[in-house]
Amino acid sequence: MRVAEENNLQPMRRIIHIDMDAFYASVEQRDFPTLRGKPVAVGGSRERGVVAAASYEARKFGVHSAMSSRKAYANCPHIVFVKPRFDVYKEVSLQIRSIFLEYTELVEPLSLDEAYLDVTANKKQLASARHTAQLIKDQIKLQTGLTASAGVSFNKFLAKTATDFQKPDGLTVITPKQAKEFIAKLPIDKFYGVGKVTAAKMQSLGIFSGADLMQWEEAALVKQFGKVGHFYYQISRAQDDRDVNPNRIRKSLGAESTFEVDLTDVDSVKEELARIALDVDGRINKHTAYGKTLTLKVKFSDFKQITRSKTVLFPITDHSSIMQIAYQLCDEIQWTKPVRLLGLSISGLNREIPFQNQQLSFPF
Amino acid sequence: MKFEVSSSTLLKQLSAISGVITTNPIVPILENFLFQINKNKLTITASDLQTSIIAEMEINSNDSGSIAVPAKILIDTLKGLPDQPVTFLVDENTYGVELKSDNGQYKLSGENATDFPRVPAVNRAYTLEFSSDVLGRAIANTIFATSTDELRPAMTGVYIQLNENNATFVATDGHRLIRYRRDDAGTNTDLSVIIPRKALNLLKASLPSESTPVKMEFSNSNAFFSFNNIRMICRLIDERFPDYENAIPNNNPNRLSIGRVELLSSLRRISIYANRATNQVRLRIAKNDLLISAEDLDFSNEANEHLPCEYKGEDMEIGFNARFLIEMLNNLSSKTINIELSAPNRAGLITPDEREENEDILMLVMPVMLNNYA
Numbered sequence: 156m157r158v159a160e161e162n163n164l165q166p167m168r169r170i171i172h173i174d175m176d177a178f179y180a181s182v183e184q185r186d187f188p189t190l191r192g193k194p195v196a197v198g199g200s201r202e203r204g205v206v207a208a209a210s211y212e213a214r215k216f217g218v219h220s221a222m223s224s225r226k227a228y229a230n231c232p233h234i235v236f237v238k239p240r241f242d243v244y245k246e247v248s249l250q251i252r253s254i255f256l257e258y259t260e261l262v263e264p265l266s267l268d269e270a271y272l273d274v275t276a277n278k279k280q281l282a283s284a285r286h287t288a289q290l291i292k293d294q295i296k297l298q299t300g301l302t303a304s305a306g307v308s309f310n311k312f313l314a315k316t317a318t319d320f321q322k323p324d325g326l327t328v329i330t331p332k333q334a335k336e337f338i339a340k341l342p343i344d345k346f347y348g349v350g351k352v353t354a355a356k357m358q359s360l361g362i363f364s365g366a367d368l369m370q371w372e373e374a375a376l377v378k379q380f381g382k383v384g385h386f387y388y389q390i391s392r393a394q395d396d397r398d399v400n401p402n403r404i405r406k407s408l409g410a411e412s413t414f415e416v417d418l419t420d421v422d423s424v425k426e427e428l429a430r431i432a433l434d435v436d437g438r439i440n441k442h443t444a445y446g447k448t449l450t451l452k453v454k455f456s457d458f459k460q461i462t463r464s465k466t467v468l469f470p471i472t473d474h475s476s477i478m479q480i481a482y483q484l485c486d487e488i489q490w491t492k493p494v495r496l497l498g499l500s501i502s503g504l505n506r507e508i509p510f511q512n513q514q515l516s517f518p519f
Numbered sequence: 520m521k522f523e524v525s526s527s528t529l530l531k532q533l534s535a536i537s538g539v540i541t542t543n544p545i546v547p548i549l550e551n552f553l554f555q556i557n558k559n560k561l562t563i564t565a566s567d568l569q570t571s572i573i574a575e576m577e578i579n580s581n582d583s584g585s586i587a588v589p590a591k592i593l594i595d596t597l598k599g600l601p602d603q604p605v606t607f608l609v610d611e612n613t614y615g616v617e618l619k620s621d622n623g624q625y626k627l628s629g630e631n632a633t634d635f636p637r638v639p640a641v642n643r644a645y646t647l648e649f650s651s652d653v654l655g656r657a658i659a660n661t662i663f664a665t666s667t668d669e670l671r672p673a674m675t676g677v678y679i680q681l682n683e684n685n686a687t688f689v690a691t692d693g694h695r696l697i698r699y700r701r702d703d704a705g706t707n708t709d710l711s712v713i714i715p716r717k718a719l720n721l722l723k724a725s726l727p728s729e730s731t732p733v734k735m736e737f738s739n740s741n742a743f744f745s746f747n748n749i750r751m752i753c754r755l756i757d758e759r760f761p762d763y764e765n766a767i768p769n770n771n772p773n774r775l776s777i778g779r780v781e782l783l784s785s786l787r788r789i790s791i792y793a794n795r796a797t798n799q800v801r802l803r804i805a806k807n808d809l810l811i812s813a814e815d816l817d818f819s820n821e822a823n824e825h826l827p828c829e830y831k832g833e834d835m836e837i838g839f840n841a842r843f844l845i846e847m848l849n850n851l852s853s854k855t856i857n858i859e860l861s862a863p864n865r866a867g868l869i870t871p872d873e874r875e876e877n878e879d880i881l882m883l884v885m886p887v888m889l890n891n892y893a
Contacts, residue, residue: 238819475814514797514840515864515885516693519761 167331169284170399171272172306172314173291175251176323178268179208179244181301183237194234198437199224205430207239207437211323221410221434241440244268247299254294258287261399266441271311273399285328292326308334310395315347334393338365348386352413356380365391408442409450409500410434417456417493424494425485431499432477439501445470446501449477451484454496463487464502471501520609522556522580526620529576529605530597533590535725535749536565536572539717540590544568546636551587553635556580564638565590570718570753571638572725584609585632588616592627638752641743644736647681647706651731651746657688658723660699660880663846665716666692673758676713681706685879689763695843696763696883697850703877713760714742718753725749767883768866771859773832775804776872779856782809783848785824789813790841792822799887800841804860805834813841837863838887847882864888 175181179197184190194216198207206227209218216231227234248267255262258281261273274287281287288305295303306317308329316338317327329337343362344354360379362368368391376384389395410431418424428451439445449471450464463484471477481499533552544550544567553564561578564571586609597605600620608617614629658677666674671693680687686704690697722744726733736743737755744751789800793813803810807830812823837860848856853871860867869882 513888514694515888517691517696517761517763517766517866517883517885519693519763519766 167275167309168273169275169287170308170311170314171274171284171288171291172311172318173251173255173270173272173288173295173303174305174318174322175268175295176302176304177208177210177214178247178301179239180210180213182240182244182247184210185300186243187237190235190237194218194231196224196227196234196236197239198236199227199433200236201225201228205434205437207441223430239437239440245443247301250299251295251303254291254298257294258291260401262401263399263403267443271314271399285326288326288328292324310393311397311399312347312390312395313337313393316341316345319345319347338391338393339369341365343368346387346390348383348390353380405442405444405504407446407450407500407502407504408435408438408444409498410438411452411496411498411500413454413496414494417495418497419493421485421490424490424497425482427497428481428485428499429478431497432474432481435477435499435501436474439472442504444504445472446503446505447471448501448503449480449484450498450500450502451481451488452496452498452500453488453494456493456495458495459492460496461488466503470505477501520556520580520582520584520586520611521606522561522578522582523604523606524561524576524578525602526597526600526605527602530594532563532574532576532748533594533597536563536574537590537594538721538724539565539567539570539572541567548587548630548634549636550590551630551635552590552593553585553587553632555585555632557583564635566636566638567717568636569715570721570751572721573638573750573752575748584611585635586611586614586616587630587632587635589627589629593618596625639741641736641741642738644738644741644743645708645710646734646736649686649704649733649735651726651729651733653701653704654733654735655723655726656878657686657699657701658719660850661688661690661697662716662719662723663850664690664692664695664697667716668692672756673713673760676715676756677719678713678760678763679711681708681710683707683709689760691761691763691883694840694885695847696766697847698763698767698879698881698883700879700881701877702879710737711760712737712742713756713758715753715756718742718751722751725751766866767881768859768861768868771861771865771868773804773830773835773860775809775828775830775832775858775860776855777809777826777828777858779848779851779853779871781826782856783845785811785826786841786845786848789822789824790845792820793841797887798841798843799838799889800844801836801838801889803834803836804828804830804832806830832860835860835863836889837867838889839867839884840887843884847884851880851882 180195183195183197194213195210196206196213199205206220206222206224208220213231213234218227218231244267255272259272259274259277263271274284284307288307292303292305302324304318304322304325306314306327308314308317309331313329313334317329320327342364343357373388376387412431447470448464448466450462452462454460465480465484549566555562559577562575564573603621606619614631616627616629618625661677674691678689683705685700685702688699731746733744733746740755742753742755789811793799794815800811800813809826809828814821847869851871853873855872857870857872858867863886866883866885871880
């Protein structure tokens, strides 16, 4: 077994990150040939809703997931909206997962279409992680007719970053030798965990690439970004000790939206909440995780933030129940100041399928 | 052995009892009818071991003897023949059966009648009599609510409770419950039995349309029904029926009165839009207005209707399986029905507003928990 370079004496891990290419949209194009070659958005409609996934043809027009479908339509007027078929996606997801399990038990699904695999000691005794990733990609292609992109490296962060480097149908390997150089050159907004807002803040601090980030002291990053600053410090040095955890379950999932123009009346707050709830609903389906607690987060124009939450008897599983609870929470808040940000999240998550609309029985 | 019989008369009798025959019986000989000839009398038996039906009819014969005849081939042959006298010739050594008609002849291979399982005889039974209309109505009103869950055998039949004042028929599948009571059918002995659904279905199908007395006898393990030329024997379900009386709420505070046909038609339309798996409809009840709605999130289908009603109680939203409601309302005849409710997770009680003579019908249905019920 090769040993990681320099001061790291532990055996080097070999981690593969696999991400299906435009998963929902590709499944739709696979099953409905008339959609092939066309810009397709799964979820939403011309008038309302949120795009859950966009085909590569649609992405060329700047359409991406979590974009409001109205905006998607404006960007790409010939886009085809299709209804999501989560049952089919879940089925394909299980197919893919069983392929992963042929190679290793250490599979950590991130969602229906994405997973980390630790193939350091794999079931097929394959020495090369690149070769393993290629075999998995081929097998996925063969069994599902879909393409996946893979990233291979020695920790989760780098594996994921590698996947994003080349898509679709990509296979990128970041070896320990390449890691530091790779990260140094990586634009800051390509870092996993650095979103639009954080990227803008980083850039305002003069951080445009991994090399810039590496110049910062850990304490300074924590001061600027809070707890996640520790993580940024680590990853800028290509360090990430997180294990591939097959039993990991997220604690919460949600969505939020910062408005270009502050909202000044309750009606527009409710309208935006309905949109955010659609996004949350999509995530519930994507992660097949259900919780009973809904939290509403509100940030006012003076940056003061409040949260209100409510726990209900039954798992929250669909848009209308999210909305119903969100509106109840809405009514508990004094809407006296303009609203800058709204967010909804569900916590206390459980992977068990909830007893949805349960038919009750007599007590005998 | 030889006998002659009208093809259509024989077919009529065979059809009346053939429903008991299963396609893949445990004992292969049960794919046959048992024919027992005693001079001018033919006794035909069909059985699935649990239930047996016996029909008797007149034939022309001087012989006596028995033979098992393949049911499907025989019925199909008779169905295809124009009405005419047909002759059966049975070779008692080879069990060959030859059927002769004006059109030609047909050879079937029968089986040894002694292999046909014995039908239990009435033994130390308790006897009573019902009119066929009362019995037919009681069966029709309850049987649809029986369970098909073999893990709860007690609920796969109709519970019959007899006492000196009345006769009560109860069926439940755990989610809904029907109690059908007649106060013109009291008996002088207390008795309660559970009769399997299949037997009651067969009985219902073979009961004559004109009112006929039906003799019922119950032994420890079997029930016997006889009317006209038909006898039916079935094994009772030897289980304890659930303590259903406790499930009937007796002080539901909220009461809805509504036209039965209007509600039924509305439910039929709305349920088209309900989720196929759950059939869930939502009733939102406010003073004098019932809002029925359904949605199928998978297909983005939704529908709602408002119905006028009389309602006394707190505003309420409650979910039900539309199929249950439709089946229940279908079995009532009252112009107006009452629905009594207490909470979205408690049983709703449906009763007809106008009672038929001597009849007391009570229907209970458990709600579907609406998942946004916070």
